[in-house]
Amino acid sequence: MKKNILLSIFLASLFVQKSFAQDSAKSQLSIVLNDYYGVKDALVNSDAVVAASKASDLLKAINAVDMSQLTEPGHKAFMALKEKLSFDSRHISESKDISHQREHFTNLSDNMIALAKKAKLSAQPVYQAYCPMKKSYWLTNETAIKNPYYGKAMLTCGEIAKTLN
Ligand SMILES: [Cu+2]
Numbered sequence: 034m035k036k037n038i039l040l041s042i043f044l045a046s047l048f049v050q051k052s053f054a055q056d057s058a059k060s061q062l063s064i065v066l067n068d069y070y071g072v073k074d075a076l077v078n079s080d081a082v083v084a085a086s087k088a089s090d091l092l093k094a095i096n097a098v099d100m101s102q103l104t105e106p107g108h109k110a111f112m113a114l115k116e117k118l119s120f121d122s123r124h125i126s127e128s129k130d131i132s133h134q135r136e137h138f139t140n141l142s143d144n145m146i147a148l149a150k151k152a153k154l155s156a157q158p159v160y161q162a163y164c165p166m167k168k169s170y171w172l173t174n175e176t177a178i179k180n181p182y183y184g185k186a187m188l189t190c191g192e193i194a195k196t197l198n
Contacts, residue, residue, distance in 0.1 A: 061102060062111070064094045065118075066154040066172070069145055072125060073171060076138055079184035081131040088125035088134075095119050103152070110151035117144045135182050139169040146170055149197045159198035164191040172197070 071087035095118050100108050121141035125134045149159050149172060160173050167182040178191045 076181035107152035
């Protein structure tokens with residue numbers, strides 16, 4: 034009887050550890066996505082200073098990802114994209130020039146889209162939006178178009194191309 038109780042406690046603790054591992058795997062890439070959204074929102078507001086600081090948060094989140102905690106497809110996808118994601122995040126974080134930041138945001142978004150196609154980044158839907166003027170994509174959690182490539186100048190230019198998540 035006592036053995037059974039100990040065994041149940043042991044099994045329960047394994048289960049809890051496994052759920053924690055899955056949660057932390059999920060939250061690691063959710064943090065990356067949320068920081069990407071931070072950069073996106075700053076570009077929507079045409080605020081180069083906030084965009085730089087959010088990109089520096091994003092860079093930290095990318096470097097903090099423990100790949101051993103990710104699912105197999107997530108691990109592969111993230112490993113292949115990590116350098117590229119870091120490169121554009123770093124450039125955005127080191128710039129105060131919004132048009133330069135937006136150039137890098139195109140590549141950053143393409144790589145985030147590649148990641149979102151292979152790994153679940155959020156419990157919420159993730160939409161892939163398209164700006165036909167800039168011929169560039171971005172990711173967003175809302176269906177209302179707020180264009181990060183032009184901001185106020187063309188806030189609602191674009192369309193939702195796909196739902197990824
Ligand atoms: Cu640059």
